[in-house]
Amino acid sequence: MTIDLILFLILALVAVATALGMLLSRNAVYSALFLVLNFATVAVFYILLAAPFIAMVQVTVYAGAIMVLFLFVIMLLGTDVLPPGKALPWQRPLAGVLAFILAAEAVYLLVARAAPAEEIFRPEAFVNTMESLRVMGRMLFNEYLLPFEVTSILLLVAMIGAIVLTLKEKGEQN
Amino acid sequence: MVPVNYYIILSAVLFTIGALGVLIRRNPLIIFMSVELMLNAANLAFVAFARANGDSNVAYSGQIFVFFVIAVAAAEVAVGLALIVQIFKSRHSINVDEMNSLKG
Amino acid sequence: MPQPTDFQTILPLTVLSVWACVLLLVDLFIPKTRKSITALLSALGLALTLGLTLAQTGLSLTGFNGMVVLDGFSIFINTILLISGLLGVAVAYGYVRRMGLERGEYYTLLLFSVAGMMLMAQAADLIVVFLALELLSIPLYVLAAFNRTKTDSEEAGLKYFLLGAFSAGFVVYGIALVFGATSTTSLTGIVAALATGAGAANLPLLAVGAALILVGFGFKVAAVPFHMWTPDVYQGAPTAVTAFMAAGAKIAGFAALLRVFATAFSSLAVDLTNVLWALAALTMIVGNVIAISQTNIKRLLAYSSIAHAGYILMAFVPYGNREVMPVSVAAGLFYLVSYAVTNFGAWGVVIALEKAEGKGLEVADYAGLGRKYPALAAAMTVFMLSLIGLPPTLGLVGKIYLFRAVIDGGFYGLAVIGVLTSLVSAYYYLRVVVTMYMRDGEPQAGREFWLDATTAVTALVTVIVSLVPQWLFALASESVLKLF
């Protein structure tokens, strides 16, 4: 029972708890906030896993930009709480069962069937140094140039889409 | 030294919760958040796997993948939220259970 | 640094994307009443790209550190995709105006979507596959919801979007597992890893990852049980979009499925074959069976497209078997083409009969078509026959190729399911014909040149190529052989 392990367990606990909170809280705003917390915890994991850059992106883009956007929309639409619906009574239990089975399968897979390298040894080389950022930057524009460009197009398309969907045209009322 | 498996299992659990959220919530925003949670879980798994492997290139490629996933997520969010807003504008409700005029 | 060959690999793709971006800007200066210019320009772009693609015939390159490849297969697929794109523009041309959706972005998004599909066909790395998947999906989400005045359209958009994102989640997780098992995401890398046995310990991981990726593709090609979005989206989306979606998304999905599984996961065949078997069987059965009860032509065609996904899946079932594989996949591609052509034709007729207020979409509205618009009815009959798989149509040839492949692979049970379900399918396709010829009614068809042209051309192709199918099959099989 090492420090890391304890730390991991605590964080894991927090992550799961926040996730569940997101899942269960009736109010959308709370859900969003729980999710922010969850992302934050995950960011910590990234750091533990020696991925500072990702952790940073996680916090800024995810927890920051995206979730804020969510909150905006929630507030804007004022749909934080939906009236209780009675449709699909069997949906919840069924979903629960399926989810449980899925989790069980995953655990079984990972524990019993396929065990990746046991320990994470500690490579001194690139722990949270600027080096790693530089390397990744270089990689992004060499090996991963194409995906990068594609992503840019993707974002462009998304943007167009958003505009197309929301922009009110002249003479169009709804 | 925390075994990678733990991370993967955690991610699996998070993933499942996300999936569950998609299944049981009626608010498209929350459903959407759950999807984000799923992606997030996937990312965690990625980084963990990347870390598990000594080769730094591999490690980096994993992380870069995560980077792309986040970008894509952002793109999806843009479209998704626009869609939801638009729908709210036209029918003043976003309850997905009320969107079943197409069926059968 | 990237080499010129890298760009040569994705030349058509690049051109198309760039063209799309430029078109986006140009469109701003085209007056609202003259959007047909945008349509023509986009068609021009597609045509140009098509030209480039054909010009690449025979090339075999990889670019961007093996992220993308250019080979016979991708060229074959891209050609179909581009043609579908062109047809998509053609059927939309008059439709969007009639429905009052005429906006430049429509075509731009369509171009981007095509670009995504082409990328999917060329992708040689799971990252690219994933990005391509999104690139082709996001425009489709938007297009599905393009008719903002209609709540159905929005509903379709949202459903498509939510479920798409949901399935994308599985894909990503699947990729993650694959990465975990083999420490790489490039298809060749995976093969290598398996060969060296480095990741051999994690075959289960790999299998599960592959399965999750399969889910993603299954969703795109509308395979049971990942199909349920299809009818709703097809019905709700603007018909022109549906027509394009039904063909393009399927082609791209199958292309990726084929490339990924045939190259990277062929060693998993023992496990996945059965999964595919079950998927194919389920898809054929469910699709055809539920289709019987449909009275709305769009839903009917939606289920029929599900069913046909099942037939095409049959061709992939023996993908592990190196002897049968080339032929069977070639059969699959052939069927894909025949389906795409027929599909466009059928949707073309549907578009012709659809009226602004969404009327004319019930099968019953087709009564009397045989008398009033003999040509249109004849065309529709041809398409229905082709979908059933009767002479003299592509559908028959395609089915025969398929069943032969399946029998060749020794999957007699599947073959029997296939023939029986296509017997079931005859029932609901015939109902359309019955209504057209044997019931009296006063249908109203909107006629515009490009639409009629599409219908006519597809009908002719359906019949004529069925008489001389050899060259097409030859192309398909060559393109497949290039894969290995």
Add this chain to the structure above:
Amino acid sequence: METTGFFFLAPWIVFFPLIGLLINLIFGKRLPEQAIGWIASLASGAAFVVSLLLAYSLSAAHGEAFRWTIGEWMHIGDLQLDWTFRVDTLSTTMMLVVSGVGTLIHIYAIGYMHEDVRFKNDPGRYQRFFVFFNLFIVAMMILVGGDSYLMLFVGWEGVGLCSFLLIGFWYDMDTLARPSWANSNAAKKAFITNRIGDFGFLIAGFLMFWYLGSFQFDHVFEAAQHAPPEIIIAITLFMLVGVTGKSAQIPLYVWLPDAMAGPTPVSALIHAATMVTAGVYLVARSAELYTLVPAAQYIVAMTGAVTALFAATIAVGQYDIKKVLAYSTISQLGFMVAAVGMGAFVAGMFHLVTHAFFKALLFLSAGSVILGLERGHHHLAHGHHAERGKKKEGGHDEAHEEVFDPGDMRNMGGLRKTMPVTFWLYMIGTLALAGIFPFAGFWSKDEILLDASLHYPTVYILLTIAAFFTAFYMGRQVWMVFFGEARHEAAAHAEESKPIITAPLMVLAALSFLGGALNLPFEGFHNLGHWLEHTLHEVEALPLDLKVAGISTALALVAILISWLIYGRNPLKKGQPDPLKKPLGFIFTGMENKWFVDEGYRAVFVDRYVDISRFLADVIDWRFWHDWFHDKVLAGTYNWLSNIALNKYVDQRGIDAFANGLGDATKNLSAALRRVQNGFVRSYALSVLLGVVLILGYLLFK
């Protein structure tokens, strides 16, 4: 073979009538009645001439059988069938009888039909009658002239067809000219009953081909010599089935009495003189087969004998003048069959010939009687008018007058005075039939009895009793018809027939009187015997046996005496029941009602067949197989996969069939299946997840 003689004419026995038939068929509409009749008669007469020439050339060739092929028929593998005519003593005998008697009856019919069509008020059918009549001659000639069993079968069925057509000649009425299905039913009955016989014939043919390797007579007989006897027995017995059908033997005789629905010439030619004797001819023709298997012979003989007696008893109880003759015919055919069964082929053929003479005579005279009454009735009708109009409706108007049956002996009486010629002719026929010395019937019947007495005592006894009955019912008939006084005005006003009708009768009468000369039982007088010997070998020519002859003659006389005591001494009064009714009681009722055999058959076979086919058609094929299984189960399955809306694409009746197919359970299933696609995005996601879980489950725990 040497082509001297007229053998090359053989096919013309068929072609001449055929030509006549074609002429009448094509130009009949434009020809006058007389012409039609005479063309037909000439055609048949020409056939008779040819037969004579053939017989002549045959005797010149010392009875050497001659075969003349005119064309190939069926050549498949070992099956080699040709259209070949066979001219031998047996066949020529038949040809002569057929064409000879046939021609006479043709001539008779010229007059008879002329009146008949007018009484039935449809002159248009005159032509049709002679077309059919010629057609019959054609078929009959093929039957007797064929060189193989199969060609014989062609004629065999052909005559069956003609009998169908001619029995149903007045297809739209019954014997009393009232609109009804009766006649056509009778025709149908005849054809179908015959077909049952033909079925036996066919089976016999199959056996013959596969075990004796051919249908050609000589080959068959040759092969039969060294074939397993049980096969021969089977063949001969199946043939017997055919015989019972065609020659009206038990159990298939029932059609013949009904056949009297046809015009009298038809009854005379087809149902007395020629067609019904085809069975006898068949057995005689197959002599070489039968002689191989005594067991079969015995069965044949018994069949004939029993039939002879049985039919005779029925004849006693009949009132219709033609019905009596019909049963007498059956009885006489029984004699012949018994004869050929016993192997007394000559006797059989001999009786066949004489019977042809006197039975034709009797029928035709009966016809003349009937016409006489019709004429009488006709006169009355002019007395009280509107008769024509009634006839237009087919003489059907009880309100005006009870329907008059010109064939009912109870309406007759005293015709001796009004129709003298007919009376005398009838007497000759009667005596011949009763077997009174020296009429033809005496000799032929006597020869049969003689053979029977020597070989088959049972048969002998049966036949003798039958002979007794024969004399009795003929006596009864004569007394009832010609003696006493008229029991109906029509009889009182009856008129004698014209010469065209009576002339042929006289010829027949002469033949009936002298016919015996053909084969007298004295040394050197067995002409027919020697003639036939060329074809049917080992013929035993028996001398006259006074004991047998005496007994039979005595019995006949006694019978006639009894009949006089009952019917002659104090004739029947109008409306008085038959005097035998009281003393015999239920027995006579049985005789009257043909021992209820028809009713029995109807109850046991006919109705059952109808029921079965109805059941198969309605219940099994339609309700169960078509409606239930196909429409409900198969189509219904489609439906629980789909929903009711679908049915508007299936026509109305389809809807019912389909909708009924949906039981509640299936309805629920359908509903459930539709509920899956419920439009809720969350449940769609659920199905996706379900798929994932299942696939993973398979991959992990397979």
Add this chain to the structure above:
Amino acid sequence: MEFLLQPLTLMTFFPLLGALVVLFLPSAQKNLLRWTALVVSLITFGISLWAFFFSGQYAASSPDLQLVARYDWITVAGWNIQYYLAADGLSILLVLLTTFLTPISILSTWTAVEERVKDFMLFFLLLETGMLGVFVAQDLFLFYIFWEFTLVPMYFLIGIWGGPRRIYAAIKFFLYTMAGSILMLLAILYVAIKSGTFAVPDLVNQLPALYASGVIDPRTQMILFGAFLAAFAIKVPMWPLHSWLPDAHVEAPTAGSVILAGVLLKMGTYGFLRFNIPMFPGASLQAAPWIALFATIGIIYGAAVSYAQADVKKLVAYSSVSHLGFVMLGLFALNPQGIQGAILQMINHGLSTGALFLLVGMIYEQTHTRELKVYGGLWKITPVFGSIMLVVALSSMGLPGLNGFVGEFAILLGAFGSDAIGSPWYAGVSAAGVIMAAIYILYMFQKMFLGPQGEIVDEVKKHGHGLRDLNWREIITIVPILVFIFWIGLYPKPFFDLMAPSVNNLVAALQTAAMAMP
């Protein structure tokens, strides 16, 4: 060009050409359309006669496939599909029957079909091409295409011009036939894969080797046989798969019924003759008793059921079940008498039943009812009609001297002594079917033409002038059939000569197969 001039190609596709012409004629010009169709079909008939008798390219004495038109069609990835037309003794008569009946049927529609004449003629000519293709195609793939192709026009003929329940009948006809043929497709593919060719003659030569070498074990052979059987048995239709027949026949327009009974059903029996028996001799020999059993049941059952029908067309339809039972019995007697009889009986049934449907249609045109009970006594009013009907009816009940007898006799004779069937009982029982045939045929004839005048006569009188006898067009339509009825009945030699060589070949092959069997 030379490709198009081959006799069979020309014959098969000439109607298609005609269809194209019809397509571009104005639909208002009804008579023009009728004449065009008639002339086209007559020319097709002419071509077929020329091809077989006057072109000098067809030697009836040879058992081989002749008039061969053979080109590679689809040869890729181990496929070897050919455009392969040819004819031999097994098919020539059926081809001629088709080309012979088509003009007659078209002639029969002259006044019967008044609406959408254009479509009608179009479909009819297409149908002819399909049927001819089925009979001359020697490549399984090509055959299958023609086979399925015939479905479509017939489906329209029933569905558009049929009776009140036409759509139901059309769909039923379509689905049932397709259900069978689709299984056959699998078998075709299997066989083609195992032997690498689709060409029937090659298959017939190669398959025995495969059987011998065990590549295809007896069980598989039986399954393949069964798959083909499924397709053909439904088409024939063999009892108990006949349920679609009464519906199709009753609802179809006259011309449709004629072609359906005359030709389409023969496609099934021909299939047995051309594919099942030569390709799977072992299985055929094994299955013979069973098929004989079902054929016998069909004969008796069909005869019994048709006797209980109140609807003339239905009666005739069920009689087809009985007649085709005879054909099946003959085919699987697997000896010369049986098979030749069966082939001839196919023709006979085509002529007799075709004629029956024609005649029923002619009277239906006037009375608009098929209920037997309203008829009666018609012979008096329509003598010519009655007499012709009589002849046809007699030929259909197998009266010696008419065509029906020759076929049925040969069949029964063959079946009686067939080693393959192995028992005379089947033939014996079937012979009883001859009696039952007499029963229902005479019943029909009596109810329509004999007996007192039926109410329909006055019924017709009420609306305009009463019943008329056949007019010249109708007589011309029917007389050619009568000619053949007598010809075949009295002098069938020419017909037997046409088929004999090929049949003997087939039988010889079967004997060798029988030797090979354990």
